[in-house]
Amino acid sequence: MLNLLRTSMRTLTSTIAKIARARKVTEKDIEQIIFDSTPALLSAGIYFEVVDEITQQLKSELVGKEIPREITPEEYIRETLKNIIRKLLNTPTIDIEGLIRKSMEEKKPFLIVFLGFNGVGKSLTLAKIGYMLRKKGFRVLVAAGDTYRSAAIEQLEEYSRMAGLPIVKQKRGSDSCSVVYQAVEKAKSKYYNVVLADTAGRSHLDKNLIEELRKIVRVNNPDLKVLVLDSLSGTDAISQLEAFNKNVGVDALIFTKLDANPKGGIIVSIAALSKKPIIYLGVGGGIEDLEPYNPEIIIDRVFSWD
Ligand SMILES: Nc1nc2c(ncn2[C@@H]2O[C@H](COP(=O)(O)OP(=O)(O)OP(=O)(O)O)[C@@H](O)[C@H]2O)c(=O)[nH]1
Ligand SMILES: [Mg+2]
Structure with a gap:
């Protein structure tokens, strides 16, 4: 620019x-x-x-x-x-590690639910975050909450294997809410610090899936609801944020695929319109390709675009 x-x-x-x-x-x-x-x-x-x-x-x-x-x-x-x-x-910040430690003092697993439209990068981002937290010494458990899409469970198993994380799963078509619940119960009994719950990709037009998401949130009361947004999706990301925020509430945002996006204008737009905390940026298809959000990275993108 x-x-x-x-x-x-x-x-x-x-x-x-x-x-x-x-x-x-x-x-x-x-x-x-x-x-x-x-x-x-x-x-x-x-x-x-x-x-x-x-x-x-x-x-x-x-x-x-x-x-x-x-x-x-x-x-x-x-x-x-x-x-x-x-x-x-300069959006508000969230100290995730601090929040997890606080939860540990209260002897509760910290539950993060990943939300978003189809294919934005929820499952891989979940695994990247799990990997990063595991490296920092936290005990992390994955919940295979996408019981809807074919092969979603197998894909998450593969991502979890790459990240070195155990997974709680049920068979395809089972109740997503109960998978997350089961994972939280396991985390309590086996002393896991963090549960990362995957969910199926959905649009606000999928009434049943939105209802399912509301149930996941109502029953499991997550500590953090993270909306994953694809930085390539342009202004669609704005309507995705509005829809998820209206239906279940969004606490924080992650933008993926920054490696494939030369601009960054969508992040400026969402930051300005929503003022929601942006916590991480996905910068590639590998398990380590996650960076903490830093406005300077986006400034450089916006101001170096030709
Ligand atoms: N280049 C790049 N690819 C990414 C990034 N994040 C995710 N991907 C790719 O995007 C595709 C979709 O990622 P998933 O994690 O399966 O996305 P999802 O939101 O879970 O998809 P559904 O479960 O189908 O809704 C995969 O091929 C990932 O490798 C990223 O930051 N950079
Ligand atoms: Mg997925």
Whole structure:
């Protein structure tokens, strides 16, 4: 986007030259800059409502400002824009390890349920998190809560094997809620610290599956409901978040497939619109391809996109 913004700014040489002469940004200058940079922000994958929010903030931060001598107007505007986007990306944080330790003191297994649309990366992300927690010394148990899709249980068994994690499963078609319940009971009796529950991929239109999810949540009362979102899914991710949040409530978000996505605008959009904690980023198909969320990673993506 930076390059795009540069390109659009090149067409704005007269505005920039005027700002450079005056060392001050007028309302008229900023209107011109907004007009020219809006397509760049949109093509970086940022949702139009959020682009509007960003450009309005840019306006209120720049109009009337004196530009320091040591910086070019172009750099000054770009840094201001970066800081606005950085603030949007600063979502609340969740200290998962701290929460697990607290649960351990209370002698309760910490239950995390993974939710999301079909194929977004729920099961692999669950295994990545289990692997990471196991490496840190936590005792982790997996619950094969996707009893719906064919081969889902076998796939999760394979992921769990890669992660070195034991799994609780029942046969396909059994009650997902009871698999999670059984896993939590096992965790209590065998002193597991964490239960990671997989669920079947679903859309808000699958009434039965949404009802099943509500039951899982009502009966098992998870400590954390994590919505997994595919960073390649574009603005669909916004409606997925709205639907899951409305139906069962979402405590935290994970974006997957950042390795395949050169932009990052969807993360800016969701961070700005939802203010939900983003906890991890999936960056590949391997068991270790998980990174703690860091807004700077997204800033770099947004500002290096060509
Ligand atoms: N490149 C890449 N691939 C990923 C990432 N996360 C998941 N995948 C791939 O995405 C595909 C779907 O992952 P799953 O974990 O099965 O997704 P799911 O949400 O459990 O899918 P359903 O159970 O069918 O709803 C698999 O091929 C994964 O290897 C990631 O961060 N990067
Ligand atoms: Mg799955």
